[in-house]
Amino acid sequence: MSNEGSGGNKKLLGKLLVIAVMMFGFGYALIPVYKHLCEVLGLNLIDGKPEQVAKNSQVDMSREITVELVSNVQGTLRFRATQNSVTVHPGEMTTVVYEVVNSVDRTVKAQAVPSYTPQEVTPHFKKVECFCFKEQVLKPKEARQMPVVFFIDPAVPKSVKTVTLSYTFIEAAGFDKQASN
Template identity: 75%
Template sequence: MNPENRRLLGKLLVIAVAMFGFGYALIPVYRHICEALGINVLTQKDGTVAPPQNTQVDRTRSITVELDSNVQGTLRFRPTTNSVTVHPGEMVTVVYEVVNSQGRTVNAQAVPSYAPQSAMPHFKKVECFCFKQQTLQAHEAKQMPVMFYIDPQLPREVKTITLSYTFIEVAGLAQSPAAGGKL
């Protein structure tokens, strides 16, 4: 091997070792910088892991959400609890129960309403059975969740929100077991 190639090989080895050392030292250096600046800190000073906090939850106030149900048709429909107390920004799940006591399949749709009306734009549903039609087989019961949060921008004078669903049987889509077709 000629001397020029030997020098080039030596330089490349030094560069490779320096790159490895830099990559190896990068993680603890990054962690120390983050701790010093107070960003992206997952461990507390005593070494325990801090649980993540939702900083968008306004714990200085509580809103009572009253749950109501109405039904048009032959279904039984109700919330499993009458009310919940939530902090604005907090994710909450409530459950409604519907029972088809008929001997036939029923298609139905839930229509929500809110009181006061000013709360409507601040009531944010993430998951809801009202987003699509529900098909209930003969004598079937379902537990249906509603996952929501209340926008912290809700006016401070609003202390109570009523969430009401009217569960409406969709005409012409239900099937009779005897007929096997649409009514």
Template identity: 70%
Template sequence: MSEDTGDSNRKMLVKLIVIAVMMFGFGYALIPVYKHICEVLGINVLTQRDGSVDVGKNTQVDTSRSITIELDSNVQGTLRFRPTQSSITVHPGEMATVVYEVVNSLPRTVHAQAIPSYAPHSVTPHFKKMECFCFKQQTLQANEARQMPVVFYIDPAVPKEVKTVTLSYTFFEIAGLEKTASN
């Protein structure tokens, strides 16, 4: 290979490296340039500078009506299970939290599951749980007491005639889990 070819290849390599670095720099610089352009034009602005947005207010809440949520519990087996309050009043769209308490008074570990139900049945698709102990099986140690929250909201599309909803949980011991786990 001649010296001219080697010099030519080195020059080409340097040019390619410079172009690659410039392309990377251009791509990196586009992020703040894009944010600035969007801010100036008022497009895709995530924060308001004038403080006109009320962060604590949910605009999806229907404050023109209220729904009473009656809390109920049933238990199959030897556990004690109950809501810590009998009812709560919410506006459709408003996030709410209720707490259920379970007590395992047995001298052994218990595996259990809660199954929810709603009345009237028509409210079922409108009852939206964000957090619930019913999403997974619960393991309660011997003589353990636990408070378990349910975080939910009622979809504002719930029929207007719904004034009262009953949220009921049946909490039951899962038999045979010990044998399944050891196999």
């Protein structure tokens, strides 16, 4: 009886080895099939992977736009941009930093509200990361630097040479500091 079990195990091992080799071969064969499929579909490849660059993220090096950074505050916070302006090319990813300081001895909750001028730039100003996406809770005497990562869509009208990005930081009325602890 032990001879039959041994022969059955050898057959099973042989089948498993054949399956493993076939799986490896199939995986290996997928690489050229994948590349050929991308070529047929017109997808660009970078290091064997499809290039995923959206058309509106192409940088227009022939144009420059000055982005003026303005900050306002309602409440007890101190709030400012760390620079007055930045020059960008449409489509170019840019990071600017704003600084907020809670100068009082209590926790403060606030929300930043952005605005843009000229108004025609609003649909073209694309924020990727921004502190304005959520409320900010600042502990007593806390200072924080907060980045804004953005680009201006190259479809922005060619007449736009200057954009003003303005944030108003508004302290939440009636915020109970005990709720944040």
